Amino acid sequence: MINALFAALPERWTQYEKTLNDAFLEAGLQVDLRTSFAPEVVDYIIYAPNSPVQDFRPYTRCKAVLNLWAGVENVVGNVTLTQPLARMVDPGMTQGMVEFVIGHVMRHHLGMDLHINGQDGQWRDHVPPLAQDRRVTVLGLGELGLACARALSELGFPVTGWSRREKFVNGIACLNGEHGLQTALENADILVLLLPMTPATENLLNTDRLAWLPKDSVIINPGRGQLIDDGALLESLDAEHIGHATLDVFRVEPLPTNHRFWSHPRVTVTPHIASETRAKTASQVIAENIRRGEAELPFLHLVDRAAGY
Template sequence: MPLIYFAAGAARWPAYEAPLKAALNEAGIVAELTPDRPADPASVDYIIFAPGGEITDFSPFTGAKAVLNLWAGVENIVGNQTLIQPLARMVDPALTAGMVEWVTGHVLRHHLGMDRYIVNPDHIWDATCPPIAPERPVAMLGMGELGLACAHALSGLGFPVTGWSRSPKSISGLPSEHGEDGLRRLLKTAQIVVLLLPKTPGTENILNAERLALLPDGACIVNPGRGALIEDDALLAELDAGRLGHATLDVFRVEPLPKDHPFWSHPRVTVTPHIAAETRPASASRVIVENICRAEAGQPLLHLVDRARGY
């Protein structure tokens, strides 16, 4: 009988206990599931983990077949030198759906210029019509599970979406760029940029002053990926100059965002409190249990993290 240690933090246990037990029962797996650190760490077969949880040193868990992360992002764990067990990230269908809704909503908001009607204290009658979606190029930086889902949703609405990734990718029906030259070409034409990259040494400050300057006047940025993808001071400089239209930001270098941070009061910045996508206990539990089933059957784990690439 496998021993599953829920090491994602005591505060999360009440929300996950019933869904995990239900998913295990549905899969026909008889297991011991505990939120308490076992007296013998080597007896643990699977670790369910989230940053800020119960473990910083994984070395005692010599029998663990996998560490199953509850978050899509793994930058807070992948560099842990004690982590020698296979690490699987979370790919939650409900999390993906939430991200698609958030990204689509904010892209449409900027595309349609909705803010000038929602906040209009001077009652200005502005009958300027926006372009239609096929006339609004969108750049999707990041072509993982979340980026692809958002790209397909926006493409389905008629937006010409071009994806970007660090290495070449061939995606049916979706044009893509890669590498530094491809990024520069893409930014020169993108009127809306969506960032859904992981945080790695190669992506930190990917939108720096030089690259932000490539964007067309009035371009908008939508960042539900990672706060460190954008150089904050460079973004504020472009917004202050009136060069960029708006930035909607859901993620930040420090969270919660400090109350005196200039993003809060900037008229061209919208702050949302890291709510673009959230792991849902019911669907996430099924993802976790599916990987446990695969491991117990000797099959490869899904969504394994490449340690060298960092995601």
Template sequence: MTTILFAAKRADWAAYEAPLRQSMADLGVSADLVLEADPAEVDYLIYSPASTVQDFRPYTRLKAVLSLWAGVESIVGNTTLQVPLCRMVDPGLTEGMVEWVTGHVLRHHLGMDAHIQGQDGVWRNDVVPPLARDRRVAVLGLGALGSACAQMLAQLQFNTLGWSRRPKDISGVSCYSGEDGLRQVLSQAEIVVLLLPATPQTENTLNAESLALLPRGAVIINPGRGTLIDDEALLSALDTGQVGHATLDVFRAEPLPPEHAYWQHPCVTVTPHIASETRPVSAARTVMENIHRHLNGAALLNVVDRATGY
């Protein structure tokens, strides 16, 4: 009998058990779904990096680890993990990210903060935003989440630019790649959305040099990873007005410490890593469909490339 071990946070079991069992029934997956098991008898791990399982060597029968998180940077370097690692690519997670990114892009594009600040009786109608087609918005990172967000922004008629390390072709999006491409994108972008993975190559993508390329007053929106930004460089750019505002959902340390300068800065909006939560119902279906594929001889989906880290 196939054994599937739920090796995420114990507190998440209550939310995931019923959706996982329902997906098993719907797909006809015959297996034992358990919260505890002899490691030597486990075939699949449904996993989050917050799990107590950090040494995979006892799992001698293990065929794959299926992460409930989109980010895998905290596990991909684990040398005891020798089987395929599948990251979470879930329609619900993607939809949530598209909604969050679109909402905040529109917020900054329309100048909502200035229009509603204080509700103090002041009639502020001196600044009228351009139409979306005249606003240049860049999405850095064109994986599943970045591509979906860029496509939505393009559908709203934004002049949408996209950048990735490797060439991409997305309808309605002007796609760039490579270091020269990044400089070209940043030099045009009035709003920048960061959706790159956390790897050694992407750390501090926005630093003093790259922030200086932006049109003065550009807006940064980061629902990707905290390591993508050099915090001191961003704070300096905010102080000088080179960057007009930063809306940040992810940070190097989470929860963001109360004494961090981002909390007090008037040109920073902090949100508590809520851009797109994994929804148990859709995530359970995604994980179980992947296990079902593998049990029936098909290749696993969304397997992490250890060389690139995503």
């Protein structure tokens, strides 16, 4: 019997108990899944970083910590965590993110706000360009960014992708490094942020880099709130350099009611709904990693501790 500790908030247990047990059965695994064990008998920890479990030293038998979140910035620096750490790469989350990004890119590309908000009797004959004439840049070519970049490219948008490490993807102009970042931003009529949060990416969009974007460009951020310097963004919006910002993630969540983003006419706030881990598909990912661990195969989606993701 494999002992798996579910270390997350109680509402997650309600959401995941059945789907995890179903996934274990489907994978042919005999797993005793509980929210409490003596630490020394735990084989795997199914983990959310806001769990009460913050000291991993008592879990001497634990073979891996399997994160339920895509982001690991709140756990990767934990010095007590010496076990392998796997991040969540969930097909359901990926599909949800693609749908969110495509929806908002198309919203801005087609100028839909003009007609949705402009029901005032004026006949506005705005005709958008074709996708082939609207340049889109995706910052971050991990699992989520790459899926979004490919979907946008298939719709006919010229897509530039930027990542910290060099990548080659058919149909995507891939750039990296500081010079590549400037080129990527200069070619972004619509910019999508899907980078992880690391010390190297915090405030990536600052005053100088926002100035590299074309006038009236649009920013869509479903990645991490810390990727953007809020003050610099507000200044650029006030100066009418940035045309609009659709923001789904923030430094403080829920976003405080007195934050200027709520009232700014060039900002759309969505409440961190771009995508979320889906219990059914995430449970299948967890089950596969436990199956691999028991078969002494390499775990999937291991975190690079040095890179932070």
